[in-house]
Amino acid sequence: MSLLSVRDLNVTYRTQGGPVPAVRGVSFDIEKGEVLGLAGESGCGKSTVVNAILRLVPRGTDVNGGILLNGEDVLGMKPGRLRAVRWTQASVVFQGAMHALNPVQRIGDQIAEAIVIHGRAGEREALVRVGGLLEQVGLPPRSLEHYPHELSGGQKQRVMIAMALACSPDLVIADEPTTALDVMVQAQVLQLLKALQRELGLAMLFITHDLSVLVEVSDRLAIMYAGKIVEEGDSRAVFDAPKHPYSQALAAAFPTIGDDRFRHKPSGLGGDPPDPQAIPSGCPFHPRCPLVFDACPTIVPELYQAGAGRRAACLLVEGALVDAPGTAE
Amino acid sequence: MSGSDERANTDVVLEVRNLGVTFEGRVGLVSGLMGKKGSDARAVDGVGFELRRGEVLALAGESGCGKTTTARVIMGLLKPQQGEILFEGKPVKNLRRFRRRVQMVFQDPMGSLNPRQTIYEIVAEALRIHGIHRGEHGEPEEELVARALSRAGMRPPERFFLLYPHELSGGQRQRVVIAGALVLEPEVIVADEPVSNLDASVRGEILRLLMKLREEDQISIIIVTHDLGLAWTVADRVAVMYLGRIVEIGPAEDVLTKPLHPYTQALLNVVPEAEGIDRPILSGEPPDPTRIPPGCRFHPRCPEVASGSAAQAGVEARCRGEDLGLVELRPGHLAACHLANVVAGNARPPVATS
Numbered sequence: 001m002s003l004l005s006v007r008d009l010n011v012t013y014r015t016q017g018g019p020v021p022a023v024r025g026v027s028f029d030i031e032k033g034e035v036l037g038l039a040g041e042s043g044c045g046k047s048t049v050v051n052a053i054l055r056l057v058p059r060g061t062d063v064n065g066g067i068l069l070n071g072e073d074v075l076g077m078k079p080g081r082l083r084a085v086r087w088t089q090a091s092v093v094f095q096g097a098m099h100a101l102n103p104v105q106r107i108g109d110q111i112a113e114a115i116v117i118h119g120r121a122g123e124r125e126a127l128v129r130v131g132g133l134l135e136q137v138g139l140p141p142r143s144l145e146h147y148p149h150e151l152s153g154g155q156k157q158r159v160m161i162a163m164a165l166a167c168s169p170d171l172v173i174a175d176e177p178t179t180a181l182d183v184m185v186q187a188q189v190l191q192l193l194k195a196l197q198r199e200l201g202l203a204m205l206f207i208t209h210d211l212s213v214l215v216e217v218s219d220r221l222a223i224m225y226a227g228k229i230v231e232e233g234d235s236r237a238v239f240d241a242p243k244h245p246y247s248q249a250l251a252a253a254f255p256t257i258g259d260d261r262f263r264h265k266p267s268g269l270g271g272d273p274p275d276p277q278a279i280p281s282g283c284p285f286h287p288r289c290p291l292v293f294d295a296c297p298t299i300v301p302e303l304y305q306a307g308a309g310r311r312a313a314c315l316l317v318e319g320a321l322v323d324a325p326g327t328a329e
Numbered sequence: 330m331s332g333s334d335e336r337a338n339t340d341v342v343l344e345v346r347n348l349g350v351t352f353e354g355r356v357g358l359v360s361g362l363m364g365k366k367g368s369d370a371r372a373v374d375g376v377g378f379e380l381r382r383g384e385v386l387a388l389a390g391e392s393g394c395g396k397t398t399t400a401r402v403i404m405g406l407l408k409p410q411q412g413e414i415l416f417e418g419k420p421v422k423n424l425r426r427f428r429r430r431v432q433m434v435f436q437d438p439m440g441s442l443n444p445r446q447t448i449y450e451i452v453a454e455a456l457r458i459h460g461i462h463r464g465e466h467g468e469p470e471e472e473l474v475a476r477a478l479s480r481a482g483m484r485p486p487e488r489f490f491l492l493y494p495h496e497l498s499g500g501q502r503q504r505v506v507i508a509g510a511l512v513l514e515p516e517v518i519v520a521d522e523p524v525s526n527l528d529a530s531v532r533g534e535i536l537r538l539l540m541k542l543r544e545e546d547q548i549s550i551i552i553v554t555h556d557l558g559l560a561w562t563v564a565d566r567v568a569v570m571y572l573g574r575i576v577e578i579g580p581a582e583d584v585l586t587k588p589l590h591p592y593t594q595a596l597l598n599v600v601p602e603a604e605g606i607d608r609p610i611l612s613g614e615p616p617d618p619t620r621i622p623p624g625c626r627f628h629p630r631c632p633e634v635a636s637g638s639a640a641q642a643g644v645e646a647r648c649r650g651e652d653l654g655l656v657e658l659r660p661g662h663l664a665a666c667h668l669a670n671v672v673a674g675n676a677r678p679p680v681a682t683s
Contacts, residue, residue: 018565040528041530042674122566128446152614154614182392182555182595183389183391183555183597184597185611185614187606188597190609194605209529210601211529212558212600212602213601215603216601216605216606219478239603245581249533250530253532254529254601255559257558257585257597258561258584258585258586262561262562263561263562263582264563266532266533266537266562268536268537269531269533269534270534271577272528272531288530
């Protein structure tokens with residue numbers, strides 16, 4: 001049994017401008033101790049996936065499909081059970097989460113509160129645990145006494161990581177955890193997350209628009225476009241030899257210093273990611289695809305097997321057109 | 330002076346000499362009444378470089394290194410306490426005329442575009458500010474705006490005239506910002522993190538546009554960035570800044586593949602790599618320009634000092650106590666590092682010994 005299993009997830013926001021299908025049939029599994037990187041650009045639905053897993057989407061949003069955490073159906077959980085599961089089984093580190101710290105409460109008390117509320121320890125015991133947690137995330141134990149404004153952005157993000165680990169979850173979801181940080185601090189926080197993941201055997205769902213960051217920390221990669229996963233596989237394999245033209249464009253946007261192929265040759269796609277309310281027909285990527293051909297606007301590609309442990313949703317994958325419906329050849 | 334030297338000199342479009350900017354320290358009301366003074370921040374402290382015609386120079390470094398402040402001084406948005414700027418060999422006196430020829434592209438297109446103005450008005454604004462009603466050959470304003478939009482890749486330009494910024498995509502908005510700069514036919518464009526707010530797949534198009542402007546129109550470009558990968562993609566030369574100083578400058582190939590300064594190496598180490606993240610990453614926070622360390626300003630964070638390499642080479646005392654400027658260690662490749670000086674066989678003998 002996978003630690004997290006997402007099956008055919010569909011999320012549609014209800015807005016005044018009509019329904020917005022943000023996630024359109026996403027499936028993936030995360031095993032114990034495994035890091036899955038979910039990549040994609042703004043509006044591709046990756047953050048919606050995160051919010052759906054922890055049921056943080058606005059009321060009235062349509063969420064369909066299956067989300068099993070340790071075999072238990074998250075979408076069917078009663079509110080009390082859901083609260084118990086959040087933090088103890090799955091926790092999140094959000095982008096800019098450091099702004100979510102309570103400015104008038106000491107760091108130590110804020111983390112201890114989470115531990116006490118979830119019944120993991122009494123107050124005094126909790127504070128001892130917090131000291132250990134802070135050390136684990138590379139903060140001096142005296143940070144316990146500090147207020148958020150006394151810490152830098154990187155330190156606050158470390159506090160958020162400590163908080164995410166406070167109730168010893170099996171799964172940590174990191175949604176753009178380093179995006180708002182300065183370059184050097186960003187690398188420090190990434191290194192910390194990766195070290196903790198190894199040390200504690202954590203499973204992680206890591207989300208960012210920066211494919212090069214994901215490759216560093218993930219075992220497997222899934223790339224999203226217009227609400228769907230368009231490619232998945234071993235992270236190195238996907239980054240080094242992407243099969244889907246969109247993944248190819250994304251990978252090419254992150255140059256390797258010293259590699260002449262990137263020197264003075266910026267590569268990019270024309271056009272912009274599609275509006276979720278006006279998703280192109282057939283393959284949603286076809287209007288921007290450099291390899292588009294006549295079948296692309298009419299056939300919706302599924303994730304086809306594209307080598308060992310790899311799948312890609314592109315009609316150019318070998319054998320794709322044989323499997324695809326409506327192509328009698 | 331030989332003929333080739335003269336040509337090399339006229340080739341320099343912009344020269345920055347010994348720039349210094351200090352921001353006065355601020356304190357809270359109570360401390361102020363008690364007569365306390367805040368510590369001044371030396372944001373830029375003796376920066377100098379040349380920009381050649383048709384050249385792309387990357388100013389790189391982490392937050393607080395002074396790269397954006399340097400750009401703002403070049404744009405005349407900030408008055409330096411020290412130093413001067415020469416445009417085509419002459420000191421800049423008439424700021425208004427200078428500004429026409431040096432244009433800035435800001436990092437946040439949504440923040441720098443007026444949401445209530447149409448695209449036409451946004452691009453035409455610069456012309457109006459400079460009192461330009463006709464082009465060099467008597468073209469009407471409409472034609473100038475159309476040409477700028479079209480050069481920025483917005484074609485056909487007329488289609489965009491009456492649209493508002495919110496009706497455009499991120500990439501298109503960045504193009505409008507560039508069109509607003511191009512309409513004045515500048516010689517130099519200063520681009521502050523021109524793609525950091527854009528989606529990865531869109532970035533390439535904007536960079537390609539900048540490359541095209543440089544190739545076809547010989548526009549010189551200063552790109553301010555924290556991303557050395559971006560510098561590798563577009564820059565001819567790279568200047569790495571740390572705490573208000575340029576610590577290394579040279580051809581992009583040399584600086585990025587054979588760095589001389591340990592700080593450049595540290596910046597290169599934070600560029601993500603497919604091999605994973607197990608490599609030395611500089612610890613500590615971005616440096617504080619209100620507290621500049623003595624000696625080499627990088628020494629408190631320098632891995633060469635920490636590992637004892639500097640001591641072994643006999644320069645540690647200098648690293649801690651002796652401030653130093655840029656030294657040309659390879660052709661056109663300068664660095665400000667005591668250790669690199671010794672390694673290059675370019676230094677005075679060690680101080681402490683004998």
